[in-house]
Amino acid sequence: MSNKIKNLTLKIWRQLGPTTKGSFETYKVAEISDEASFLEMLDYLNERLISEGKTAIVFDHDCREGICGTCSLMINGQAHGPQQGGATCQLHMRKFSDGDNIVIEPFRAAAFPIVRDLMVDRSKFDRIIESGGFITAPTGGAPDGNLIAIPKPVSDAAMDSAQCIGCGACVAACPNGAASLFTAAKVAHLNRLPQGQPERFKRVESMVETMDLYFGSCTNHGECQGACPKEISVDVIALLNKDYRKAKFASRKDLAR
Amino acid sequence: MSLTVDLLEQNTVNLNSKIPLGSIEDKWDNYKADMKLVNPGNKRKFKVIVVGTGLAGASAAATLAELGYQVDSFTFHDSPRRAHSIAAQGGINAAKNYQGDGDSVNRLFYDTVKGGDFRSRESNVHRLAQVSVNIIDQMVAQGVPFAREYGGLLDNRSFGGAQVSRTFYARGQTGQQLLLGAYQQLARQIGLGGVRLFNRTEFLDVVTVDGRAAGIVVRDLVTGEIESHAAHAVVLATGGYGNVFFLSTNAMSSNVTAAWRAHRKGALFANPCFTQIHPTCIPQSDEFQSKLTLMSESLRNDGRVWVPNNPNETRPPHEIAESERDYYLERLYPSYGNLAARDVSSRAAKRLVDKGQGIGPLKNGVYLDFSEVITRLGREVVQERYGNLFEMYERIAGENPYEVPMRIYPASHYTMGGLWVDYELQTNIPGLYAAGEANFSDHGANRLGASALMQGLADGYFVLPYTIGNELAPMLGKTIPGVEHPEFKKAEQAAREKYDNYLNIKGSRSPDWFHRELGKIIWGRCGMERDEQGLKQALSDLPALHEEFKTDLNVTGDGTSLNQTLEKAGRVDDFFELGMLMCRDALERRESCGTHFRTEHQTDDGEAKRDDQNYCHVSAWQWGGDAMTPNLNIEPLEFEAAHLATRSYK
Numbered sequence: 066m067s068n069k070i071k072n073l074t075l076k077i078w079r080q081l082g083p084t085t086k087g088s089f090e091t092y093k094v095a096e097i098s099d100e101a102s103f104l105e106m107l108d109y110l111n112e113r114l115i116s117e118g119k120t121a122i123v124f125d126h127d128c129r130e131g132i133c134g135t136c137s138l139m140i141n142g143q144a145h146g147p148q149q150g151g152a153t154c155q156l157h158m159r160k161f162s163d164g165d166n167i168v169i170e171p172f173r174a175a176a177f178p179i180v181r182d183l184m185v186d187r188s189k190f191d192r193i194i195e196s197g198g199f200i201t202a203p204t205g206g207a208p209d210g211n212l213i214a215i216p217k218p219v220s221d222a223a224m225d226s227a228q229c230i231g232c233g234a235c236v237a238a239c240p241n242g243a244a245s246l247f248t249a250a251k252v253a254h255l256n257r258l259p260q261g262q263p264e265r266f267k268r269v270e271s272m273v274e275t276m277d278l279y280f281g282s283c284t285n286h287g288e289c290q291g292a293c294p295k296e297i298s299v300d301v302i303a304l305l306n307k308d309y310r311k312a313k314f315a316s317r318k319d320l321a322r
Numbered sequence: 323m324s325l326t327v328d329l330l331e332q333n334t335v336n337l338n339s340k341i342p343l344g345s346i347e348d349k350w351d352n353y354k355a356d357m358k359l360v361n362p363g364n365k366r367k368f369k370v371i372v373v374g375t376g377l378a379g380a381s382a383a384a385t386l387a388e389l390g391y392q393v394d395s396f397t398f399h400d401s402p403r404r405a406h407s408i409a410a411q412g413g414i415n416a417a418k419n420y421q422g423d424g425d426s427v428n429r430l431f432y433d434t435v436k437g438g439d440f441r442s443r444e445s446n447v448h449r450l451a452q453v454s455v456n457i458i459d460q461m462v463a464q465g466v467p468f469a470r471e472y473g474g475l476l477d478n479r480s481f482g483g484a485q486v487s488r489t490f491y492a493r494g495q496t497g498q499q500l501l502l503g504a505y506q507q508l509a510r511q512i513g514l515g516g517v518r519l520f521n522r523t524e525f526l527d528v529v530t531v532d533g534r535a536a537g538i539v540v541r542d543l544v545t546g547e548i549e550s551h552a553a554h555a556v557v558l559a560t561g562g563y564g565n566v567f568f569l570s571t572n573a574m575s576s577n578v579t580a581a582w583r584a585h586r587k588g589a590l591f592a593n594p595c596f597t598q599i600h601p602t603c604i605p606q607s608d609e610f611q612s613k614l615t616l617m618s619e620s621l622r623n624d625g626r627v628w629v630p631n632n633p634n635e636t637r638p639p640h641e642i643a644e645s646e647r648d649y650y651l652e653r654l655y656p657s658y659g660n661l662a663a664r665d666v667s668s669r670a671a672k673r674l675v676d677k678g679q680g681i682g683p684l685k686n687g688v689y690l691d692f693s694e695v696i697t698r699l700g701r702e703v704v705q706e707r708y709g710n711l712f713e714m715y716e717r718i719a720g721e722n723p724y725e726v727p728m729r730i731y732p733a734s735h736y737t738m739g740g741l742w743v744d745y746e747l748q749t750n751i752p753g754l755y756a757a758g759e760a761n762f763s764d765h766g767a768n769r770l771g772a773s774a775l776m777q778g779l780a781d782g783y784f785v786l787p788y789t790i791g792n793e794l795a796p797m798l799g800k801t802i803p804g805v806e807h808p809e810f811k812k813a814e815q816a817a818r819e820k821y822d823n824y825l826n827i828k829g830s831r832s833p834d835w836f837h838r839e840l841g842k843i844i845w846g847r848c849g850m851e852r853d854e855q856g857l858k859q860a861l862s863d864l865p866a867l868h869e870e871f872k873t874d875l876n877v878t879g880d881g882t883s884l885n886q887t888l889e890k891a892g893r894v895d896d897f898f899e900l901g902m903l904m905c906r907d908a909l910e911r912r913e914s915c916g917t918h919f920r921t922e923h924q925t926d927d928g929e930a931k932r933d934d935q936n937y938c939h940v941s942a943w944q945w946g947g948d949a950m951t952p953n954l955n956i957e958p959l960e961f962e963a964a965h966l967a968t969r970s971y972k
């Protein structure tokens with residue numbers, strides 16, 4: 066049954082735009098139902114701000130069920146908050162207690178400039194996918210779907226990493242602001258499948274190079290895995306590195322020829 | 323003489339659905355054989371705008387660019403991958419007959435027409451069933467990790483009461499995997515320069531010059547700047563309008579703005595009152611609830627639905643004896659029981675909750691109880707079947723469904739109505755197309771489970787790339803109006819004024835407040851059950867509330883930087899006008915069909931009573947200068963291949 070959580074103090078990052086200086090502002094929430102989601106608590110606060118003639122706090126969100134990857138937020142220093150294996154939109158207020166102080170910040174990373182308040186620009190992820198995160202299969206002319214049998218374990222493993230929602234928590238949690246988990250998840254999805262083989266090495270090469278243009282480098286801290294709402298394992302990074310080394314080796318051989 | 327014929331004579335627009343000649347099986351082939359082509363070298367001379375990057379928009383944009391057209395793609399999301407399609411869970415239908423259980427194009431066609439309660443256009447549905455098989459091939463080629471059998475072949479399941487197993491799925495994330503496939507194909511084209519992407523950009527208006535679509539007006543959501551884009555053709559793949567109810571399973575930003583603004587520019591809006599309510603969602607828990615979460619329908623395979631007999635019951639469910647429970651679906655529909663159709667079981671739940679027999683703190687749900695199956699098969703089996711769903715439920719509701727029955731209630735889920743389109747998916751405005759959930763064409767008065775994903779991809783991959791070519795071929799060498807044309811300037815100016823106005827009202831209520839109040843009216847009067855009196859009441863309440871919106875709206879912040887409150891204001895404004903049209907449409911359709919249940923038109927045992935004599939038609943509404951004065955146009959529906967029959971779930 067629904068209970069009220071009382072006397073929350075929120076310290077929320079406010080910033081007008083990418084180049085302006087931001088700062089924390091403090092807001093009190095006297096009480097909120099423990100059934101409310103964290104984002105509903107922010108909606109509620111925004112309604113109040115609007116009624117006081119103030120500008121609402123900007124934050125990204127859409128599906129509110131953990132699948133679109135739009136929501137973000139560092140909550141008390143943790144990407145997507147204190148709950149493991151879920152996105153911010155799946156966090157409920159029952160995880161908090163009366164009198165809590167909650168610090169809410171945007172995902173911070175050099176590659177994710179702040180758009181406004183808690184909203185960041187993650188479009189560099191799109192650039193990585195555009196550079197190679199696909200299988201070239203123009204519409205029409207695809208062979209019958211059952212032409213190639215794919216062993217269930219292979220398909221299941223591809224699915225495990227294909228689940229990435231592109232939220233950027235891995236980057237925000239990484240001390241280097243690296244995007245290895247995100248990039249590796251896509252590489253592991255496509256490079257594991259028979260359909261992905263023809264472009265396997267070209268894919269990994271261009272994706273890694275695009276990633277390196279924008280993001281920090283991976284030094285195996287492993288923070289990303291803990292922050293990932295889809296619990297994607299850092300093992301995919303080993304696969305990425307292996308394929309990347311092979312790709313480099315192959316292209317060096319090509320050059321030598 | 324039937325009403326349809328009478329109404330037909332009053333049509334103000336000449337509705338030509340352009341159905342090709344030939345038998346139903348041959349129509350699409352005949353169309354393709356006769357259509358005009360643009361030769362490969364000339365395609366780059368044409369610009370096509372695609373608004374929306376869901377399944378329909380992403381697949382259309384990618385394919386058109388592959389063919390060589392210049393494509394500009396627009397989305398208000400930060401990335402094309404966020405479109406609402408990502409949230410679809412269950413699966414996608416295709417008439418592959420991989421299970422050898424008797425499926426075929428014809429059967430999928432018939433099931434869809436019948437499921438839609440004979441209110442869709444036969445020729446479009448048949449084409450949908452035909453191309454469904456290509457979709458699966460295309461998505462597999464792209465690397466979509468569909469579920470597989472141990473032998474490595476694609477797995478299927480049966481879905482939504484179909485008698486064959488034709489649903490392909492990727493765990494509970496089919497929409498996600500399909501959208502990522504289409505998104506990646508789009509991303510490849512963006513990387514190659516075939517598509518220019520405009521993200522965080524909202525479509526505000528379509529511009530017509532001499533009756534033809536000439537381009538669009540958009541707002542950059544980050545800077546607030548309003549600008550125009552000209553093109554040879556414009557595709558709206560902007561999704562459905564289920565959020566008119568405020569609470570729905572749709573993503574928060576799904577809205578009707580694109581379709582509505584096109585409607586105000588002359589595009590007809592068809593069957594707006596056909597909206598689907600999904601029976602198994604988690605009920606609202608408090609006033610501040612922002613959206614509802616769908617629980618897979620598969621739960622009804624093993625869960626038993628009940629409410630306490632006593633409306634004043636206060637005990638927890640396990641203390642209520644069997645004899646004091648009403649397993650109402652089993653009682654009312656002995657042969658289908660807990661598996662009665664979506665609309666049937668939704669209405670049954672509503673009636674009990676309305677009578678005060680609802681359960682939970684707000685008495686706004688019914689129980690879905692697994693204790694019987696847990697006793698019969700053991701907890702492990704149940705966990706295997708539904709483990710992830712139970713976990714999801716517990717995360718949201720804070721109760722463990724192995725021990726306490728789930729609480730469920732119906733919620734708005736999908737909208738069958740949408741922009742009127744012909745066989746080519748072209749609206750009545752030449753050069754303007756609508757695809758995916760944004761159009762009305764394929765699902766009639768009710769959509770079958772796993773058929774929306776199929777339709778979105780069919781439209782984008784296999785229909786539009788042909789039909790747009792047919793329209794563009796004769797335009798080769800002709801110049802089109804550019805963004806300096808006065809019509810563009812006029813539309814930009816109107817858009818600027820509209821948004822400035824929201825900021826200048828400076829009233830006392832937020833856009834969300836109005837949205838919530840609007841939703842209550844629509845849900846109450848034009849939801850699962852409708853009647854004349856209620857609809858008339860709504861048609862007097864809605865304009866009054868809309869007036870209040872226009873004078874008491876409070877939008878803080880400014881128009882020259884990112885302002886989510888301002889974005890919301892524009893969307894709610896359009897929902898108001900759509901809401902009025904929905905109620906009007908529901909009022910004028912004096913029959914029950916599919917999800918449209920008029921209490922005055924039911925059989926003795928409470929089932930929908932269709933009136934084929936008078937209402938076997940599409941109601942295509944034309945903007946009449948004001949939301950309360952639309953003009954009705956009729957497209958009669960003819961059934962040659964699928965014969966009119968009555969649906970029964972008894």
Ligand SMILES: Cc1cc2nc3c(=O)[nH]c(=O)nc-3n(C[C@H](O)[C@H](O)[C@H](O)COP(=O)(O)OP(=O)(O)OC[C@H]3O[C@@H](n4cnc5c(N)ncnc54)[C@H](O)[C@@H]3O)c2cc1C
Binds near residue numbers: 402
């Ligand atoms: C919870 C849930 C589960 C579902 N499960 C299934 C299922 O299992 N099987 C099935 O077949 N169907 C399912 N559906 C239905 C299905 O997901 C949708 O009907 C379908 O995905 C719609 O696709 P679309 O491409 O038409 O639109 P959407 O995916 O909604 O995309 C709309 C696009 O348009 C853009 N847009 C909209 N308006 C504007 C504007 N004004 N300016 C700029 N851009 C704009 C958006 O940014 C977005 O990119 C489900 C729906 C829900 C809610």
Ligand code: SF4
Binds near residue numbers: 229293
């Ligand atoms: S890998 Fe995990 S944390 Fe990183 S973007 Fe994907 S889902 Fe988010």
Ligand code: FES
Binds near residue numbers: 127132137230
């Ligand atoms: S809002 Fe979609 S994942 Fe959180």
